[in-house]
Amino acid sequence: MDFLEDFVRGFEFFIAIFSGSYIVIYVMLTLLSFYAIKKHVNAKNFIREEVLVNSTYLPGVSVVAPAFNEEANIIFNVKSLLSLNYPNFEVVIINDGSTDRTLEKLINEFELTKIDFYYREHIKTKPVRGHYKSTNPLYSHLLVVDKENGGSKADASNAGINSSRFSLFLCTDVDCILKKDTIIKLAKPFIESEGKVIASGAGIRIANSCEVDEGFLAKVHFPTKMFPRFQELEYIRSFMFGRMAWTQLNGLLLVSGGLGMFDKKTVIEAGGYWHKSLGEDMELITRMRKLMYNKKQKFEIKYIPESLCWTEVPGNAKDLIKQRSRWGRGLIQTLAMHKGMLFNPKYGRTGFMILPYFLLFEFLVPIVELLGLIVLLLGIFFLNVDFVFLLNITLFVYLFYLTVTMIAIFFDELLYKNYANLKEIGSLILISMVEPIFFHPINTYSYLKGYFNFIVNNKQKWGTLKRQGHTVELEKVEA
Amino acid sequence: MEFIKDMLVQYLIPITAVAFMIFVAVVLINRYVYEENKLRVEEIKMRASEFITNLLFVKSDEGYGQILDELKRELPFKKKFVKEILLDTLVHYQLNLKGGKKEMLNKIYEDLHLNKLSESYIKDSRWHQKSLGIYHFQVFNYTKGIELIRPYLYHSNEKLRSDAFVSFLSLTSENIEFLADYNKKIGLVDELKIVDLIQSKKFSLPSNIDKWILSSNESIVRIGLKLMGFYNHNQNAGEIIKLLNSPSRTIRYEAILAIKKLSISNAEDSLIDLYDREDKLNKLAILDALSEIGSAATVNFLDMLLHQNHFIDSDEKIKIVSSLNTIDSDYFIANFAEDKDIDLIRKHVANLTS
Numbered sequence: 001m002d003f004l005e006d007f008v009r010g011f012e013f014f015i016a017i018f019s020g021s022y023i024v025i026y027v028m029l030t031l032l033s034f035y036a037i038k039k040h041v042n043a044k045n046f047i048r049e050e051v052l053v054n055s056t057y058l059p060g061v062s063v064v065a066p067a068f069n070e071e072a073n074i075i076f077n078v079k080s081l082l083s084l085n086y087p088n089f090e091v092v093i094i095n096d097g098s099t100d101r102t103l104e105k106l107i108n109e110f111e112l113t114k115i116d117f118y119y120r121e122h123i124k125t126k127p128v129r130g131h132y133k134s135t136n137p138l139y140s141h142l143l144v145v146d147k148e149n150g151g152s153k154a155d156a157s158n159a160g161i162n163s164s165r166f167s168l169f170l171c172t173d174v175d176c177i178l179k180k181d182t183i184i185k186l187a188k189p190f191i192e193s194e195g196k197v198i199a200s201g202a203g204i205r206i207a208n209s210c211e212v213d214e215g216f217l218a219k220v221h222f223p224t225k226m227f228p229r230f231q232e233l234e235y236i237r238s239f240m241f242g243r244m245a246w247t248q249l250n251g252l253l254l255v256s257g258g259l260g261m262f263d264k265k266t267v268i269e270a271g272g273y274w275h276k277s278l279g280e281d282m283e284l285i286t287r288m289r290k291l292m293y294n295k296k297q298k299f300e301i302k303y304i305p306e307s308l309c310w311t312e313v314p315g316n317a318k319d320l321i322k323q324r325s326r327w328g329r330g331l332i333q334t335l336a337m338h339k340g341m342l343f344n345p346k347y348g349r350t351g352f353m354i355l356p357y358f359l360l361f362e363f364l365v366p367i368v369e370l371l372g373l374i375v376l377l378l379g380i381f382f383l384n385v386d387f388v389f390l391l392n393i394t395l396f397v398y399l400f401y402l403t404v405t406m407i408a409i410f411f412d413e414l415l416y417k418n419y420a421n422l423k424e425i426g427s428l429i430l431i432s433m434v435e436p437i438f439f440h441p442i443n444t445y446s447y448l449k450g451y452f453n454f455i456v457n458n459k460q461k462w463g464t465l466k467r468q469g470h471t472v473e474l475e476k477v478e479a
Numbered sequence: 480m481e482f483i484k485d486m487l488v489q490y491l492i493p494i495t496a497v498a499f500m501i502f503v504a505v506v507l508i509n510r511y512v513y514e515e516n517k518l519r520v521e522e523i524k525m526r527a528s529e530f531i532t533n534l535l536f537v538k539s540d541e542g543y544g545q546i547l548d549e550l551k552r553e554l555p556f557k558k559k560f561v562k563e564i565l566l567d568t569l570v571h572y573q574l575n576l577k578g579g580k581k582e583m584l585n586k587i588y589e590d591l592h593l594n595k596l597s598e599s600y601i602k603d604s605r606w607h608q609k610s611l612g613i614y615h616f617q618v619f620n621y622t623k624g625i626e627l628i629r630p631y632l633y634h635s636n637e638k639l640r641s642d643a644f645v646s647f648l649s650l651t652s653e654n655i656e657f658l659a660d661y662n663k664k665i666g667l668v669d670e671l672k673i674v675d676l677i678q679s680k681k682f683s684l685p686s687n688i689d690k691w692i693l694s695s696n697e698s699i700v701r702i703g704l705k706l707m708g709f710y711n712h713n714q715n716a717g718e719i720i721k722l723l724n725s726p727s728r729t730i731r732y733e734a735i736l737a738i739k740k741l742s743i744s745n746a747e748d749s750l751i752d753l754y755d756r757e758d759k760l761n762k763l764a765i766l767d768a769l770s771e772i773g774s775a776a777t778v779n780f781l782d783m784l785l786h787q788n789h790f791i792d793s794d795e796k797i798k799i800v801s802s803l804n805t806i807d808s809d810y811f812i813a814n815f816a817e818d819k820d821i822d823l824i825r826k827h828v829a830n831l832t833s
Contacts, residue, residue, distance in 0.1 A: 392492060426507070
């Protein structure tokens with residue numbers, strides 16, 4: 001019993017230190033995020049986008065979007081991508097061996113014909129079966145790549161990168177709805193910065209209840225279902241808060257696979273997306289950082305605090321658990337793969353600040369929470385637990401969590417007023433109060449499941465989200 | 480332990496609870512106020528737009544005056560937010576209309592005394608507000624405000640200095656010849672802004688443009704080359720060719736682009752000589768320029784490059800085939816009929832450019 005008591009006391013001490021550091025870091029991130037957002041807003045008129053869009057000196061951009069069994073929405077989605085506003089771009093759709101009519105629909109709608117294409121495999125992928133271009137000049141910006149299924153988005157994206165012709169590429173999912181000015185906003189950091197920018201990203205929002213009309217976002221709504229609502233909160237916190245703070249420190253380790261612009265040369269040199277990774281976006285950025293350090297070349301990764309992309313997220317617990325365990329596995333996989341960078345002076349702030357943060361406050365948190373639960377149960381059954389203290393500390397953590405969330409909502413509201421009315425804001429605030437109780441445990445469980453799968457080396461699967469479809473489109477079908 | 484317990488109960492829990500409630504209140508109040516005003520603001524925006532449209536198309540001075548009076552009467556004109564709405568509407572029109580209406584918008588800007596609002600922005604202590612005011616002066620060609628801008632030409636804030644510089648250029652009645660001697664650093668973005676400005680304002684080509692491309696300031700050289708290309712000014716072809724020997728990669732790049740734009744055919748040999756010493760970006764630009772000005776010498780050169788096949792980067796190879804195809808499309812039939820790789824590149828290029 002003495003041993004158990006010592007263990008519990010030791011754990012309490014560890015938790016006190018761990019939580020204390022966590023809180024201090026979050027306060028620092030809040031301040032940094034505020035500063036970065038203010039800086040961005042103040043500078044937004046420095047070079048006006050209309051000047052850039054009219055300039056003939058802009059770099060070309062390839063929009064790379066893999067599609068697997070997307071026959072339901074592929075036409076609308078491609079039209080939406082083709083309507084982006086930028087003077088010099090192409091849309092590269094990769095049909096990743098779809099077993100439905102995705103390719104057929106593309107061929108028919110866009111009058112595609114198979115062309116002779118000088119394909120260069122800068123990054124190794126599953127065999128490419130052919131390239132298609134439209135005979136209709138209206139769709140001259142469109143290139144469709146047909147390839148064998150590689151079992152991962154990474155493999156498809158790599159084939160798209162190999163086929164792209166411009167020096168910058170924007171990686172997205174074919175079902176993502178992008179704002180018309182997405183390319184110019186993401187390209188702006190590459191043009192503006194004096195240093196070498198290797199990637200840029202922006203905010204992603206949830207499209208589950210938004211009104212979508214033929215691939216175009218008609219009206220933004222707060223999700224009506226519980227799980228997308230929780231994720232909406234998570235996205236606001238992550239994009240408005242965490243990533244802004246990290247961009248201020250030039251410490252971004254994640255540019256989302258749903259929306260990110262990259263310097264093609266650097267990506268190819270780094271080896272492209274790793275097809276075996278389950279967190280391929282984070283893994284690629286880590287590898288690009290490593291490459292730049294190895295080349296002793298200064299670089300920047302920029303994040304823009306604007307929502308430019310809307311995507312559908314898991315609508316139920318089952319899909320969510322699948323997605324998050326994949327993320328969890330991706331996280332541990334990336335950290336394990338690049339463990340040599342940790343505290344290695346060669347890798348500067350990545351080795352001494354960013355990766356340790358991810359190790360301690362992203363990877364370790366679910367494990368600490370599980371241990372906390374075990375220790376609590378042991379305490380309740382075998383020791384005298386001070387329930388008043390337990391209640392107080394829980395209340396404090398809960399309130400701190402809520403405050404951080406509210407600050408993120410405050411930034412978002414102040415800048416963008418994304419929601420339709422006061423009622424939606426009210427719902428968002430209410431949902432933030434139950435999120436730590438209902439959603440967070442599911443998230444923690446999913447990550448732990450991902451870690452477990454990694455350790456026992458369960459066969460990895462590329463999860464495909466069962467699309468619920470967007471409101472308007474569903475209504476149209478029903479009508 | 481007791482200390483932590485006391486801290487929790489007496490400070491940490493109350494502070495976080497209050498912070499949470501304050502943020503909830505601020506978010507809700509902010510949204511409530513926004514929604515309360517939204518309809519009114521939308522209505523004012525609509526009316527402002529109507530008034531400005533009427534002012535733009537009114538035929539007589541008398542009618543113009545009447546509409547102005549009506550606008551001031553109907554809208555709560557003294558309120559700052561109304562002036563801001565009017566200003567935003569005017570800027571929007573100014574950026575989207577062409578011809579004589581632009582001058583009319585400048586007149587409305589002054590007649591509504593919105594220049595005073597822009598002035599107040601310039602006098603604000605925050606740099607981004609100053610920049611906004613300066614931008615208004617530029618958009619509405621408010622030359623009377625130029626003296627308010629002048630002090631910021633040497634401001635320590637680089638972004639403010641840049642905005643002031645571009646606006647000053649836009650408003651000054653002085654010729655832009657003085658830029659030939661400008662020795663401050665100009666960022667890449669500023670170069671774009673300046674070129675955009677010179678092109679949109681239709682400045683005449685500076686009479687001393689030959690001095691620009693000899694400047695010790697790399698940015699001025701690059702801007703000068705861009706302007707020569709834009710104005711089809713090929714009287715300084717010799718100097719442009721000499722710039723191919725500049726130690727600056729970006730100047731050489733800009734010179735290559737100018738050679739292409741101005742079709743300076745006697746640069747062919749220099750470009751061919753330069754090719755091997757350049758990086759990939761400049762090599763591609765050279766190939767592009769050679770496709771425009773190339774003769775038999777270029778065909779021989781490109782043929783030689785293709786025969787060194789395995790040393791060539793694939794992007795360069797595509798460009799070589801493309802350039803050769805542009806200069807002499809029959810050349811491949813005669814010389815590379817059996818080369819499947821090159822045949823595929825030819826088809827590839829044809830498909831992508833068709």
